């Protein structure tokens with residue numbers, strides 16, 4: 001579009017260790033989502049390397065990426081992205097269809113995960129019959145369904161009020177405590193309480209905490 | 224992705240947009256119904272035509288007529304227009320040439336009575352269709368008798384099965400029941416042959432004839448014919464026309480060439496045509512009828528196909544809209560591990576599903592319409608039969624077994640093909656862009 005070259009991410013070098021809870025902080029437009037989608041194999045970088053457990057995502061074809069996502073990753077989005085015509089149970093079990101799991105096992109697994117996020121008595125509710133916080137917990141259960149190593153969440157509390165947001169944060173924190181690797185993109189500072197690691201982004205660059213804080217202060221003074 | 228899961232997912236996706244799916248499928252319903260009705264009409268017409276053609280004649284017989292050149296216009300009085308080289312007369316030597324063609328069993332000349340005649344039996348009369356044949360056995364024409372013999376002798380005739388129905392009572396008083404057709408077998412009948420001179424004076428000749436055979440029904444020309452020895456017809460023609468006929472010079476008005484094997488009839492007919500004569504076989508007629516109905520089916524099927532094409536555009540449009548609306552859903556599917564093939568299968572399945580549903584509806588509507596046509600046709604036929612007698616076709620539209628199967632497969636394929644482009648676009652969407660789509 002036009003001649004303007006946008007560098008959403010530039011010269012970013014990050015490493016995320018297994019079993020960590022990483023929070024990516026940054027103002028709007030700083031490239032947080034781009035980083036998350038690149039790590040999740042949903043977007044491709046024009047240059048650079050991305051590897052997860054030694055596998056090079058940037059060298060995989062579409063099909064291999066799809067299979068890799070299926071095995072390794074669970075996504076949580078700001079806008080939940082539940083399928084409106086399916087109830088909570090069906091939404092949670094949906095990804096397992098692509099893995100070829102049979103209907104009975106799908107149901108058992110989905111019920112188990114709904115219980116884990118505290119929604120066992122909402123299994124037959126459609127998304128329209130659930131609150132925002134409940135929908136996001138259904139989405140988290142869906143992200144867990146194929147037992148992924150890595151959970152990637154893009155502003156999971158962005159559309160939620162404070163208390164539902166806290167509930168979602170606790171669920172993510174519990175996952176981390178249970179041994180999963182969690183990466184959350186947010187500009188909600190409360191999330192940092194749960195984090196083991198933090199990455200600060202400014203205009204597509206990774207910066208240190210000090211630089212980030214002073215930039216945030218500057219932004220406040222302008223307002 | 225398991226096939227059954229795919230089916231369930233597709234069915235679920237279709238039922239969540241019932242109104243739109245139904246509206247789109249209406250196009251397919253119309254197209255499929257058109258194909259079903261039109262093809263069944265063509266099949267029905269073909270079937271009733273074959274029914275009527277049953278007994279069109281013996282397939283081993285070739286009718287040969289002389290050629291008078293040009294457009295084959297015969298100017299009467301034995302004269303001919305156009306140059307003599309174009310003229311091919313059925314002389315005895317020409318008949319010998321026919322006999323020499325391999326596969327020909329016999330060649331029988333035939334002659335019509337050239338004057339008006341009347342046959343009387345008791346109080347009844349009829350106008351006969353007298354055919355003189357150059358053999359003393361009607362069996363040579365492939366005919367067999369119900370009663371009596373096929374052999375002809377001087378003063379004897381062999382008649383077709385429906386000839387008695389032509390008799391009427393000239394003195395029947397109005398309002399009285401017409402008499403039943405007479406049983407003529409072994410009966411003596413009187414034939415009266417008329418001749419008029421230049422002043423219009425009438426001369427009559429009475430001949431007594433005995434019916435020595437009644438032919439089996441052929442549903443062909445024989446049913447109405449009265450066969451007589453050729454020599455006798457020749458004598459009557461010479462008397463009524465006041466001239467002598469020399470078959471070596473003037474030729475016969477027609478010859479029947481009988482082949483040993485019906486499969487050779489076309490070939491022999493072609494050879495006779497190549498010799499300059501006009502040859503005609505029942506096969507050539509049947510072939511023409513068949514071609515006609517094949518063309519009819521193609522045209523009718525084509526009309527339906529155009530309707531289906533319009534329906535296909537409708538499906539493509541609906542699928543494109545649906546995919547646009549569900550862009551984020553596609554992104555989500557990819558995020559949770561759907562491959563491009565999974566996405567393609569889901570959307571192709573939905574398009575095929577619309578085609579399939581439309582096909583089902585179209586077969587039902589088409590079947591109902593065919594039944595309605597048959598009911599209307601049978602009412603019309605019943606009215607016509609009152610005026611014309613039997614022999615009219617019983618059905619107008621026939622649905623062959625293959626048609627519904629074909630229609631269903633075809634409409635499903637139409638759905639799939641129309642959905643192909645939108646589904647491919649869905650499958651190849653970049654996940655991140657699909658997820659960000661507003």
Ligand SMILES: Nc1ncnc2c1ncn2[C@@H]1O[C@H](COP(=O)(O)OP(=O)(O)O)[C@@H](O)[C@H]1O
Nearest residue numbers: 006007008026027028029030031032033034035
């Ligand atoms: N598809 C795209 N094409 C061009 N520019 C994009 C695209 N997606 C994002 N960007 C740009 O990249 C930068 C980072 O975007 P994003 O990662 O969405 O930021 P954040 O999630 O931190 O708000 C922004 O300047 C945005 O305008």
Ligand SMILES: [Mg+2]
Nearest residue numbers: 032033034154
């Ligand atoms: Mg973002």
